[in-house]
Amino acid sequence: MQQVNEKTDWLYALLLYGLGFLLFWEWLRPLSIISDTGQTKIFILFTAFLFLLSYFQLPFWLSFPIKGVAMVYALHAMFFPGPFFDFLWLDYFLSDFSKNIGLLFDGGFDSLSNVFRTFLFFILLWLISYLMQYWLIQTRRIFLFLLVTIVYISVIDTFTTYQADNAIIRIVIIGFVLLGLLQILRIQEQEGVSFSKGRFPVYWLMPLIVVIAFSSLFGYIAPKAEPLWPDPVPFFKKTTGDDDGEGGNGNGINKIGYGEDDSRLGGPFVMDDTPVFTAQIKDRGYWRVETKDVYTGKGWESSVQDRVMFEGSTETLFEDGVEVEAYDMKMNMTGNEEFDFIVHPGQVTNIETGQDVQLLENPLSGKVFTQNLGESVVLDNYNLDYDSPTFSEKMLREAPAEYPERLANTYLQLPESLPGRIGDLAEEITGDEENPYDKARAIENYFVGNGFVYETSDVAIPGENDDYVDQFLFETQLGYCDNFSSSMTVLLRSIGIPARWVKGFTEGEFVDVAGDYREYEVTNNNAHSWVEAYFPEVGWVPFEPTRGFSNQADFVSDYNEDEASNTETSDPAQAEEEQPQQQEQMPEEQEASGSSSSSFEWSVWYTILITVVLLLVCYVAFKNYKKWLKSYIISKYKKRDDGKVISEAYFRLLWLLDLHGIKRGANQTLREYAVQVDQKLQTQEMKELTRRYEENYYRGKTNDDAWDEMKQLWENLIKKMQS
Known part of the structure; x- marks a missing residue:
């Protein structure tokens, strides 16, 4: 070869x-x-x-x-x-x-x-x-x-x-x-x-x-005719009697994307990069559609289906004491999915549709619908203003544990059939924590290890007597965002922390820069669910328990130095959040724990760069080692004048010839081999060098100047070898 x-x-x-x-x-x-x-x-x-x-x-x-x-x-x-x-x-x-x-x-x-x-x-x-x-x-x-x-x-x-x-x-x-x-x-x-x-x-x-x-x-x-057989799959299904209709039996493999019905969760799905929308935004974060409050043991439902007129802003997600920054964004819904509702980043303060449409809101789920004269309307684009919060961990840890009755009645709901070991696990996870926020973080961190794996194909569907969360926590430990987010919500509720299940999309893939805005493309692959927990005097705070995904909300640790020395602890969840997301999202910048100065951030690209450099070094060394070896041998023997130099230099020459592919036969004499070498190198110097070598050693003829006479022949042969 x-x-x-x-x-x-x-x-x-x-x-x-x-x-x-x-x-x-x-x-x-x-x-x-x-x-x-x-x-x-x-x-x-x-x-x-x-x-x-x-x-x-x-x-x-x-x-x-x-x-x-x-x-x-x-x-x-x-x-x-x-x-x-x-x-x-x-x-x-x-x-x-x-x-x-x-x-x-x-x-x-x-x-x-x-x-x-x-x-x-x-x-x-x-x-x-x-x-x-x-x-x-x-x-x-x-x-x-x-x-x-x-x-x-x-x-x-x-x-x-x-x-x-x-x-x-x-x-x-x-x-x-x-x-x-x-x-x-x-x-x-x-x-x-x-x-x-x-x-x-x-x-x-x-x-x-x-x-x-x-x-x-x-x-x-060139013009192309329409296919005579556009899609053979329906034909095969009908032929084999496997056409169960659009919904099927619910036990097949689904395609990822936003869906309305979450009453029966579980089962595998396949990825789908069909575009849904593009957005120009200054801040990056998750895209919110709705929340659901009733856990049935198999999935999630909404207890309120009513719609009221949108009053210019969505439900209040956080209280007045929370620091917020106002942003605006531009939404382009020109993907392949038709949504008759608003997709937004959080607490919306204004929506501009540019069309004659009515905006209706579900007061509990926060879902904003678009319609005209009672008929659903799909908007191509719209602009909106929203507030982005920065959560103070000091406020969160000091938040009281007394919740409004309305919130407690709605967001502490659990089915009577919920296995008791779920509550026992929640108590075990949070036993060492003293406030609701640290308890929520402990539950979020629990999914970092303990055998939980992000999986989309080998995902179980709960049977008639199985609880969806119980099956994931104690039996399979394999699942995707719905499994992780549902489990954290139920664990929070079981220890008395109001929580709800949130649906929407992750931020998507960065596409371009448009002035002061960044453009992101969101596909069906970005469909996602996460958790929100309520803290008095703060509001609804997002948590991200799913392995491989990072919480996009801003948290600030605003303790003074004395408080920080007593409260600062390692947070495995934050380390997990810094890992790249499954949806090819950009990693967040990491901050070294326990250090006031920024440290070097190691990433896979540094490893790739170092590997490429080492590979190039190895390649250069491999390509040039014969040349370097010849130079070393020439310099080693050229200045010697002792009695052994002729024999050692000659046999070192034979070794180099063998290394360069000119091999000596097992029964080949030195003279026969010299003829072969001269033919390969197109020279007559090997025969002359061999003759002089034999004269010095086989015929007993000695000459003090022999090496000086042979040196030039020996060096020329080495230099003529092709590396």
């Missing part, structure tokens, strides 16, 4: 590996849509790293451990909080690995953990990167992989929500360029065509690029 690679121009190799990676990338793009994988970026970065190592052609003893460390680091980044070099997580991983190996040999594939499944997927990516190297560099054949890629994307586009219109265009362009490049290489190797050293055959590629560009452009702009 080394000889084949030496024939390949470096620019050719770079193009082949780059296009091969782009082609394989198309296999990874649909994962966020057709599976519950929320961190496809890590898979893409790992695959790019594998292709980079393959391009550098590092030896196996060096590339294998580097790839292994990169895979373990990727697993840590996906599943384990805390620093990589805190090897406590490694004990869990090794025990999980040994357990799953047993399940694998016993055929218990359904019981494999997500960590182990991801490990196997990384191994698969590793193998495919090797196969791509084999197809591109050795066999010069990629057509079969291109064909399988087209079939794969076509099937995914047909039977899932993934839209592959642009993917097909990308695959065709990348595939045909690859086929053309490989054909040029095959012609070069089979016909003995050679190019000027250091020059890339641009003129060979120009006709190929023009033909591909013209064909792709013509195919894109």
Whole structure:
């Protein structure tokens, strides 16, 4: 393989590996849509790293451990909080690995953990990167992989929500360029065509690029007939008798997004990046739709369905003593979802629709509906003003524990069938805390560890006699935002803290800067639920118990130095909140605990940068070590004049020749080997050097100036070896 690679121009190799990676990338793009994988970026970065190592052609003893460390680091980044070099997580991983190996040999594939499944997927990516190297560099054949890629994307586009219109265009362009490049290489190797050293055959590629560009452009702009069979899925369902209607039996896999009915929670879902809306806003935070107050044991319902006229502002979320800052924002509801209600960041003070619509509000849930003459209206865009709070932890800890009767009656509700062990667990979690705020934080922190895992596929549906929260807390410990937020709400209520369940969206993905505003795009993937707890003299305070998500609310610790020294404690939840969100959201800046000065913030990008630098250093060392070795040997023996220098220098020369691929046969004499070396290096100096060496040692002829005479021949041979 080394000889084949030496024939390949470096620019050719770079193009082949780059296009091969782009082609394989198309296999990874649909994962966020057709599976519950929320961190496809890590898979893409790992695959790019594998292709980079393959391009550098590092030896196996060096590339294998580097790839292994990169895979373990990727697993840590996906599943384990805390620093990589805190090897406590490694004990869990090794025990999980040994357990799953047993399940694998016993055929218990359904019981494999997500960590182990991801490990196997990384191994698969590793193998495919090797196969791509084999197809591109050795066999010069990629057509079969291109064909399988087209079939794969076509099937995914047909039977899932993934839209592959642009993917097909990308695959065709990348595939045909690859086929053309490989054909040029095959012609070069089979016909003995050679190019000027250091020059890339641009003129060979120009006709190929023009033909591909013209064909792709013509195919894109040409008129297209409507499909005769637009969607085969309904036909298959009817044919197989599996068409249960839109709702189904409720036990299938749902698609993520905002829904009205939360009476029966649970079950898996698949991701969906369908756009919902875009917003231009100065502050970032969650997008609120409504709250629900009645927990049934299976899900959530609203006790009040009435609608009243919107009086210019939503319900009061926080009291007068809370510091607020006024903001305005612009909402564009031009996504693929039609909402007849207002989506907003918090306590709204004014809504401007620009249309003749009526705004009605549910006084309990806070949901604001849009209608005209009794008919629902879907707004394309609207502007609103709102207040963003900053919560004082001092006020929260000093808030009284006496709640208004109306709030207590509504937001302490629990079903009579609620298992008693939920209340016992809440008491156990909060037993060491003295005020409601610290108790709420303790419950929020409880989900950071204790075996809870964010999961969207292997999520249980409570049976007839099961409680939704009880099942999650004590049996499965696998779930997504609904499981975490419902559990925290119920735990808070069970110890007498009013709490409610909130629905909406996370902030979305940053798109652009528009003047003083930042534009975010929110998709169905951003649908989310969280918790609000009530504290007298403060108001409703948001909490984020879901693993991998961070609380967007502003909290300030406003104690004086004496109070801070007595009350400052470590907060695992805050550390958890600093982790990147599942929805590809930006991490918050971390503050070092117990330090008044800002500390260096370590992130995955620093690790990637250091890894790339180390990799480049290793690559440079690997590419140049033979040259450095030759320079060292020349300098070592050139100045010696002792009696042993001739023998040592000659055999060091033989060692260098062997290292550079000119190997001596087992039964080959020195003179025969010298002829072979001269043929390889196109010189006559090896035979002359060997003759002089034999004269000095085999014929007993000695000469004090022998090394001085042989030195130039010896040095010339070393310099002619190609590194």
